[in-house]
Amino acid sequence: MKVHNKLVRDKIPEIIEKDGKTCVTHILSGEKYIVALETKLNEEVAEYQADKNLEEMAGVLEVLQAICVARGYSLDELETMRAKKADERGGFKDKVFLEYVE
Structure with a gap:
């Protein structure tokens, strides 16, 4: 018996049982x-930090979306807030690295 005690994706129990x-x-x-x-x-x-691949990025996004809904927000509200913040403060596409402020 292996103890996991963690949240898993919805189909994991089905996959485990199909494996006998x-x-x-x-x-x-x-x-x-x-x-x-x-x-x-x-x-x-x-x-993601270990593998830096698209599959792990998708995992992070899936969990963030689930947290959003669990906290009572819609995914539309999340996207609206993301866009608002990007509009007001910018995104990260310009690759700006702040060294210091005097």
Whole structure:
């Protein structure tokens, strides 16, 4: 038996069972779900930092979107806020690196 005690993608239990194994799960709600998502975000960011590939970027985005919805926002609201912030403060496409301010 391998203990995981972590949030997993929705189809993981099905995949495990198709592999002939048994797993025990339960459904999180409220603050426990948000805490698990935030832990998962750290895990996904670490995986991206290690591999730097598109699949890991997609994992980070998936968790960020789930956190957004779990906190009561819509993905449209998230995109609107992202665009507003980019409009007011810019994005990162110009690759500006601030060295110091006097």
